[in-house]
Amino acid sequence: MPLDFKISTQSETGGRRAQLVLPHQTVETPVFMPVGTAGTVKAVPQNILEDLGAQIILGNTYHLYLRPGHEPIRRMGGLHRFISWPRAMLTDSGGFQVFSLSELRKVTDEGVRFRSHLDGSSHFFTPEHSMDVQIALGADIAMAFDECTEYPADRTRAEESLRLTMAWARRSLDHHTAHRHEVPWDEEQGCRTQCLFGIVQGGMYPDLRKESAERLVEMNFDGYAIGGLSVGEPRDLTLEMISEVLPLLPKDKPRYVMGVGYPDEIEQYARMGVDMMDCVLPTRAARHGLLFTSEGRLNIKGKRYAEDQGPPDPACDCMVCRRYSRAYLRHLMHSGEALSATLNSIHNLAYYLGIMKRVRATCGGADAR
Amino acid sequence: MPLDFKISTQSETGGRRAQLVLPHQTVETPVFMPVGTAGTVKAVPQNILEDLGAQIILGNTYHLYLRPGHEPIRRMGGLHRFISWPRAMLTDSGGFQVFSLSELRKVTDEGVRFRSHLDGSSHFFTPEHSMDVQIALGADIAMAFDECTEYPADRTRAEESLRLTMAWARRSLDHHTAHRHEVPWDEEQGCRTQCLFGIVQGGMYPDLRKESAERLVEMNFDGYAIGGLSVGEPRDLTLEMISEVLPLLPKDKPRYVMGVGYPDEIEQYARMGVDMMDCVLPTRAARHGLLFTSEGRLNIKGKRYAEDQGPPDPACDCMVCRRYSRAYLRHLMHSGEALSATLNSIHNLAYYLGIMKRVRATCGGADAR
Numbered sequence: 001m002p003l004d005f006k007i008s009t010q011s012e013t014g015g016r017r018a019q020l021v022l023p024h025q026t027v028e029t030p031v032f033m034p035v036g037t038a039g040t041v042k043a044v045p046q047n048i049l050e051d052l053g054a055q056i057i058l059g060n061t062y063h064l065y066l067r068p069g070h071e072p073i074r075r076m077g078g079l080h081r082f083i084s085w086p087r088a089m090l091t092d093s094g095g096f097q098v099f100s101l102s103e104l105r106k107v108t109d110e111g112v113r114f115r116s117h118l119d120g121s122s123h124f125f126t127p128e129h130s131m132d133v134q135i136a137l138g139a140d141i142a143m144a145f146d147e148c149t150e151y152p153a154d155r156t157r158a159e160e161s162l163r164l165t166m167a168w169a170r171r172s173l174d175h176h177t178a179h180r181h182e183v184p185w186d187e188e189q190g191c192r193t194q195c196l197f198g199i200v201q202g203g204m205y206p207d208l209r210k211e212s213a214e215r216l217v218e219m220n221f222d223g224y225a226i227g228g229l230s231v232g233e234p235r236d237l238t239l240e241m242i243s244e245v246l247p248l249l250p251k252d253k254p255r256y257v258m259g260v261g262y263p264d265e266i267e268q269y270a271r272m273g274v275d276m277m278d279c280v281l282p283t284r285a286a287r288h289g290l291l292f293t294s295e296g297r298l299n300i301k302g303k304r305y306a307e308d309q310g311p312p313d314p315a316c317d318c319m320v321c322r323r324y325s326r327a328y329l330r331h332l333m334h335s336g337e338a339l340s341a342t343l344n345s346i347h348n349l350a351y352y353l354g355i356m357k358r359v360r361a362t363c364g365g366a367d368a369r
Numbered sequence: 370m371p372l373d374f375k376i377s378t379q380s381e382t383g384g385r386r387a388q389l390v391l392p393h394q395t396v397e398t399p400v401f402m403p404v405g406t407a408g409t410v411k412a413v414p415q416n417i418l419e420d421l422g423a424q425i426i427l428g429n430t431y432h433l434y435l436r437p438g439h440e441p442i443r444r445m446g447g448l449h450r451f452i453s454w455p456r457a458m459l460t461d462s463g464g465f466q467v468f469s470l471s472e473l474r475k476v477t478d479e480g481v482r483f484r485s486h487l488d489g490s491s492h493f494f495t496p497e498h499s500m501d502v503q504i505a506l507g508a509d510i511a512m513a514f515d516e517c518t519e520y521p522a523d524r525t526r527a528e529e530s531l532r533l534t535m536a537w538a539r540r541s542l543d544h545h546t547a548h549r550h551e552v553p554w555d556e557e558q559g560c561r562t563q564c565l566f567g568i569v570q571g572g573m574y575p576d577l578r579k580e581s582a583e584r585l586v587e588m589n590f591d592g593y594a595i596g597g598l599s600v601g602e603p604r605d606l607t608l609e610m611i612s613e614v615l616p617l618l619p620k621d622k623p624r625y626v627m628g629v630g631y632p633d634e635i636e637q638y639a640r641m642g643v644d645m646m647d648c649v650l651p652t653r654a655a656r657h658g659l660l661f662t663s664e665g666r667l668n669i670k671g672k673r674y675a676e677d678q679g680p681p682d683p684a685c686d687c688m689v690c691r692r693y694s695r696a697y698l699r700h701l702m703h704s705g706e707a708l709s710a711t712l713n714s715i716h717n718l719a720y721y722l723g724i725m726k727r728v729r730a731t732c733g734g735a736d737a738r
Contacts, residue, residue, distance in 0.1 A: 038700075038704045038706060039697070039700060039701075039704075040701060040704075040706050040708045042706065042707055042708070043706075043707035043708060043711070044708070045708060045711060045712065046692065047688065047692070063704075067700070067703065067704060068675065068696075068699075068700045068703070072675060072676050072696070075676060076676055076678055076694075076696060077678075081678075082694070082696065082697055082700075083697060084692045084693055084694075084697065306437065306441060307441050307444060307445055309445055309446075309450075319416065323415065323416070323453045324453055325445075325451070325453075327437075327441070327445060327451065328408070328451055328452060328453065330437075331407075331408060331436070331437045331451075332408075332409060334436065334437070335407045335408075335409075335432075335436060337407060337409050337411065337412075338411055338412035338707055338710055338711065339409045339411070339412060339413070339414060341707055342412070342414060342707065342711065343414065
């Protein structure tokens with residue numbers, strides 16, 4: 001059963017408004033997905049995420065595999081039930097975290113051996129194992145196991161990395177196709193099951209990106225992601241890679257750019273035709289006191305806000321901006337209070353989700369055809 | 370204008386149900402007051418405190434004086450407005466924290482010199498200064514500046530400490546009476562203004578407690594607190610002191626036992642006629658993974674909860690117990706996630722507030738006369 005993705009309007013700049021029908025939620029795209037690394041969008045209760053209009057959140061396979069483990073989660077009915085999140089979820093493949101967080105990793109064609117960043121224990125991840133873990137977690141969307149090419153990488157390194165990622169994509173797809181029906185869901189989800197997205201890599205080499213995209217499309221995934229961006233490269237290079245790859249991907253399937261970005265970036269990419277994005281930035285920046293507002297970035301720690309009774313963002317009607325002042329948020333941050341991360345994160349997520357809402361509205365408006 | 374305190378029912382055990390009409394909220398007593406040390410009940414957003422039915426919360430004068438300072442708070446319209454809490458508030462006098470948190474303190478008849486636990490800066494607190502700070506904060510109820518007698522304290526020490534506390538009570542009352550109208554409230558609060566409670570001390574010596582109570586009642590405060598308990602003494606001594614003092618306090622004014630206690634204690638004292646209590650226990654224990662439930666105390670870190678899909682407390686209908694499992698709360702705690710403190714605190718507060726609600730209901734029920 002192919003993934004149900006209904007495009008309703010398309011703008012001249014390539015942006016499109018669509019509905020992505022997933023087992024747990026029909027997601028209106030373009031969509032921003034808050035990151036819930038260890039089964040929680042840090043510091044934000046699930047009911048508030050619902051109130052904010054979050055339609056789909058991420059879980060990190062690497063973190064959840066290490067703690068509490070995918071088998072306990074499977075036995076408890078899957079990640080949705082474990083964290084009490086009834087809407088859609090996506091799990092990454094664990095590849096990115098294995099390469100960025102773990103120690104002493106050894107990569108072979110077969111897979112990756114690594115040590116846990118938590119307790120130093122040794123683990124071996126293969127594409128097949130990543131699929132098994134993701135099926136046990138049971139998100140609506142799983143991701144192929146890939147190697148995220150570091151930046152900068154010379155051409156030989158990027159070619160070798162791509163070769164590995166393409167072989168792993170094939171193995172991910174084969175294993176997932178054979179086992180996707182084993183997700184730990186209830187009957188109520190009907191016949192729809194977990195879908196799998198392939199990930200375009202290729203470093204910053206347009207021809208490698210092209211090769212990657214074409215080979216993945218040949219394999220026929222449910223959707224396609226562009227990975228290996230926001231890894232330290234200048235922003236015009238990010239944009240170039242996205243511009244190169246987007247036209248190569250099927251128009252009738254969702255396109256997902258992983259791990260980006262700043263507010264103006266997610267708006268820009270959405271208007272170019274990117275349907276899905278995720279980023280830790282709104283929540284991570286929030287914990288450091290950086291708020292995104294209609295007036296630009298605001299560092300709430302600033303002395304100038306000590307007696308500022310205005311809301312964080314005068315143009316925002318989120319539950320934080322309706323109730324709390326800049327002075328209070330500054331005080332919470334300076335006092336190291338837990339409420340600081342919660343309130344700052346809620347506002348930043350509201351801001352990000354609001355951008356996508358506006359893009360969706362205007363995709364069907366003035367610039368739509 | 371005397372404090373408006375309407376007793377509606379009284380039980381044979383001495384417990385009474387009443388309404389305490391404060392400028393920002395009519396408080397149904399007996400009441401438990403969550404502690405909001407630095408202008409936030411740790412990890413719990415204000416709207417959730419409202420949903421939980423919290424009628425009055427505490428602020429700590431010592432903490433708020435040091436950061437952000439009472440003058441900025443006064444300029445911003447007072448503590449209610451600063452933290453966006455429209456219901457009732459009480460501030461302690463700062464005395465307890467000066468004695469428990471600060472360094473290098475030097476006590477004279479005039480007041481206390483101490484060093485901030487934050488930056489080592491030197492400060493001098495007198496009863497008059499404590500009143501000025503509390504009036505600037507503008508809670509509904511202020512507390513007289515006292516010395517909290519440590520435990521154990523020999524008789525000479527307890528006598529000397531009491532002498533100081535009684536002299537400071539007189540000075541607190543005189544200064545507060547002269548300046549209470551300077552609270553930074555809006556017109557909308559009408560003619561009602563901040564009230565002041567005296568604090569009974571005397572260590573664990575019944576005759577000193579008696580002397581303290583009688584002298585305070587003579588001074589005519591708006592309400593009376595019993596301080597210097599839960600400082601390490603055995604529980605039967607706490608109970609003995611409360612039993613000694615309660616009959617000495619005016620029946621028509623609110624009685625407040627400070628800093629207690631465990632769930633069964635707050636129920637017991639409420640049924641004896643204590644109208645108000647506060648304690649950091651529900652929130653502090655929550656941050657350490659200790660949940661209070663109808664089945665007893667539950668340490669959520671326990672291995673036995675790893676796959677326990679039941680709610681924290683099967684008899685509780687709080688937003689945490691309705692939505693999340695023990696297994697998920699355990700996972701959040703083990704993962705060091707901020708949501709852990711938030712959800713655990715919400716449940717524990719719901720449990721404490723629920724006890725008082727039940728006591729209020731039964732004060733007018735079977736055992737009422």
